[in-house]
Amino acid sequence: MSTLIVPVDLTAYCIGTLDAAGPARAFAGGSTDYSNQVSRDRPAFLGLNVSRDPSQAPLWPMEQGVHLHWAMPDALTRAPQGDALRFPALPNRWLVSRIAPDALTSRHWIVQSDLLSDTPPAAGHAPTVPVAVAAANGQPTQRGFRFLGATQVFDAGWSDPAPAANAARGLRAQTGADLHAVATGDIAFAAFYPNSRGVFGFHDDLTDLNPGPDGVALLYTVTGWYADPTQDPLRGAPTLAQLQQTLGWTCASADPKADRSLYNGLIQGLVWNPHTRYVDDAPTPIDGDVAIGNHPAEALAAYFRGLNSPATPIYEELLTLYATGLLPGLSAPAPGQLALLEETLHALQFSAQDAGTIYTVTRDDAEAIDLPLPLADALNQLNLLRLAADASAVQVRQARWQLFSAWLRLFSVDSGNQQAALSAFSSQFALQGAIDRHQREADDAVAAQAAAVRALLGSELTLTTAPAPSYRGPAEPVLLLAGDAAAPALRYGGDGRYHPSGYLPCRLADAVLDTVSIGPSTTLRAASYAPLAPPAPNRLPDPAVGALVLEAALLCTVIGARASGLAPAALAADLTAWTESGAARYYASAQGLPPSAVGVGAWPGANPWCSLAVLWQGHYHPLLATAQAGAAVDYPPRYFTANYLLDPNAPGAIAYQPGADGIHIDPASIDFDSRDPASGTHLYQGLSILSAASADNLRNQLARDLARQPDATLQTIADQLAATDISMQSMTGLNDQLLSRRRSLQLSIGVSAT
Structure with a gap:
């Protein structure tokens, strides 16, 4: 058996002395903190207590030094579709090696990603996870937390802790779950450095180095x-x-026989000087365009209409039809066709919601429509009972939500309103038994009637179920960003970008580079750099771990330039070509295969920009206040018709156009400062993880169609897409906020014992 080397994207962020004391302190920090699951103001286990807003000051600002973060392979960050999301376990041991090529020195650390501790690490910074803590004297376990991840200097005496001791301190032993991409409950746990530092990230303070005036x-x-x-x-x-099929990985061997994997990446080109300002005091404003739509295709159509034909509304509709695959329906005119397409476009602006189940009777897999009258009546009665049972199930879900909301409100209101909140909770709680009983009775009635129907079927007929026609709810708007700031983070979702079939190119351990040729007369051998390897004897799990450190030395352009006399910049460009395509001017391999460019990074001379998420805010000023002097306001019966206009030629559009008895307000005079309670303005805000998938789908669709049939308009859009980075995502949580709900992590229901 052999070992497969899987490339990972490694990136670095530098913080100088002045950066650490200034702008770095304003960076967003980790988004969860389980060290205080209950608070003085909210003495219950609430997600509000552990969630941290990106605008809050970070718990641990980024310190002076180099901060590393490695992205997990795409295949290990995706959960198979199903009722329960089960993310695959992630590698939980990492050797971090630093090479200073001018002095030919190295230093090594071990990151034990899944180790838990009840004390913070020496640096004082680590993610936290909730755990059950054993209590003394046979008392029930208490809720607590542990720090996740441990880092230590690697030396010749290091060995992984004995299995039993290691398991007792491991994440799986204390939480029942393996280390995975969302291990803390946050979808950006593994992808966001402040969330996973010390787990999938590392901070090198570089205090052991003495760089000269030009840095090191x-x-x-x-x-x-x-x-x-x-x-x-x-x-x-x-x-x-x-x-290839299950993981999206490939390698040069047709029969790899690999039963172990290693995950490797490198980054070079950093020049460290503590006196350098790596972070601007006044960051450059983001330059780009924004569009909003009810779904991705509509947002793309709105963007390109604004770019190419802002005065032509039909342009947006036609492009939406094209992007959704509905445009071919216009090729053959038919009665009512345009009305049907308008209806379809309107339906796309809504999301489907479960409406329950309907029963049908089939014969040979086709619906039987010629049923005997007794059977037809029994089937009709069954569907009426099923409709009532489905409504009862909805009522149960709504009642549970109302009960939770009332419970949450107990810990969210001030002391003057707690008695009223308690009364509301008690009233809702008193209803739960009757609501649950009603659902059980409704389900029992369905089961009895279904049995009665089956008794009437005979041998040729079968009672089957199907989803009822869906209810429709408003889709959450999609926010589109276009421009340099929207450049997708290819380290997430881009593993296949250097392979014609979209696979992540991997290598077997025996293909790790042992000898590299640079130009006609320079040969570098791994054995020459043996002092840079992890100190021996070591108990690393595979000899390839040390071999990969020496391979990094062979790929170091500073070392290669010194040995060959070529310019480091020329070698860096050539190395990129070699690892991306295998074609190079200077580099060649005498023994081994070059790694994929996914795992070979070059620091771009400044801290990288990596678009991960967008923070959005919306300010809403109601035309008529919902409360005055603490009392609810009853809206007039003609409130809507007196102030708004529905345009039959623009379905879904509502215009503020007050009549004689309407409310006249100049929008320019509205105070949209939601921080001022007197303004009457409400703030809605959220965070959305960006994705380039919809723009990529449109690029691929255009390429296919233009290859079959040239079209000037589509070609213009294709050219613009090729030259423009576009990312988008729905404004997650907006619809909930409009219902006075707030999405957040939620802990298991409970109240502090104190």
Whole structure:
């Protein structure tokens, strides 16, 4: 059996002395903190207590030094679709190596990503996870937290803790779950450095180096593995076809026979000087365009209409039809066709919601429509009972939500309103038994009637179920960003960008570079850089871990330039070409294969910009206040018709156009400062993880269609897409906020014992 080397994207962010004391303190921090699951103001286990807003000051500002973050392979960050999301386990041991190529020195650390501790690490900074804490004297377990991740300097005496001791301190032993991409409950846990530093990130304070006035060149490489081989996705040695199909990975060997995986990436080109300002005091404003639509295709159509034909509304409708695949329906005119398309476009602005179940009787898999009257009546009665049971199930869900909301309000109101909140909770709680009983009775009635129907079927007929026609609810608007700031973070979702079939190119351990040729007369051998390897004897799980550190030295352009006399910049460009396509002017391999460019990074000379999420805010000023002097306001019966206009030629559009008895307000005079309670303005805000998938889908659709049939308008859009970065995402949580709900993490229901 062999070991498969899987490339990972490694990036670095530098913080100088002045940066750490200034602008770095304003960066967003981790989005969860389980160290205070109950608070003095809210003495219950609430998600509001553990969630941190991006606008809050970070719990631990980024310190002076180099901050590393490695992205997990795409295949390990996706949960198979199903009723329960089960994310795959992630590598939980990482060797971090730093090479200073000018002095040819190295230093190594081990990150134990899944280790838990009840005390913070020496640096004082680590993510936290909730755990059950054993109590003394046979008392019930208490809720608590543990710090996640541990880092130590790697030396010749290091070994992984004994399995039993390690398991007792591990994440799985104390939480029942493996380390995975959303292990803290936050979808951006593994992807966001402040959430996962010390787990999938590392801070090097560089206090052991004494850089000169020009700084010191640095290269970092990381290699990860599974401490428990049973968690490795390669256990069982999948075939090449299985690797490609299940993980999206490939390698040069047709029969890899790999039953272990290592995860490796490097970044070079950093020049560290503590006196350098790596972060601007006044960051450059984001330059880009914004569009909003009810769904991705509509947002794209709105953007391109504004770009190409702002005065032509039909342009947007036609492009929406094209992007959704509905435009071919216009090729053959038919009665009512345009009305049907308008109805379809309107339906796309809404999301489907479960409406329950209907029963049908089938014969040979087709619906039987010629039923005997007794059977037809019995089937009709069954569907009426099913409709009532479905309504009862909705009532149960709504009642549970109302009960939770009333419980949450107990800990959210001031002392003067707590008695009223308690009364509301008690009233809602008193209804739960009757509501649950009504659902059970409704389900029992359905079961009895279904049995009666089956008794009438005979041998040729079958009673089957199907989803009822869906209810419709408003889709959450989609926010589109276009421009340099919207450049997708290819380290997430872009593993296949260097392979013609979209696979992540991997290598077997015996293909790790041992000898590299640069130009006609320079040969670098890994053995020459043996002092840079992890100190021996070591207990690393595979010899390839040390070999990958020496390979990093062979790929270091500072070392290569010194040995060959070529310019480092020329070698850096050539190395990029070699790892992306295999074609290079200077680099060649005498033994081994070059790694994928996914795992070979170059610091761009400044801290990188990586678009991960967008923070959005919306200010809403109601035309008529909902409350005055603490009392609710009854809206006049003609409130809507007196102030708004529905345009039959613009379905879904509502215009503020007050009549004689309407409310006349100049929008320019409205105070939209939601911080001022007297303004009457409400603030809605949220965070959305950006994705380029919809723009990529449109690019691919245009490429296919233009290859079959040239079209000037579509070609213009294709050219603009090729030259413009576009990312988008729905404004998650907006609809809930409009219903006075707030999405957040939620802990198991409970109240502090104190």
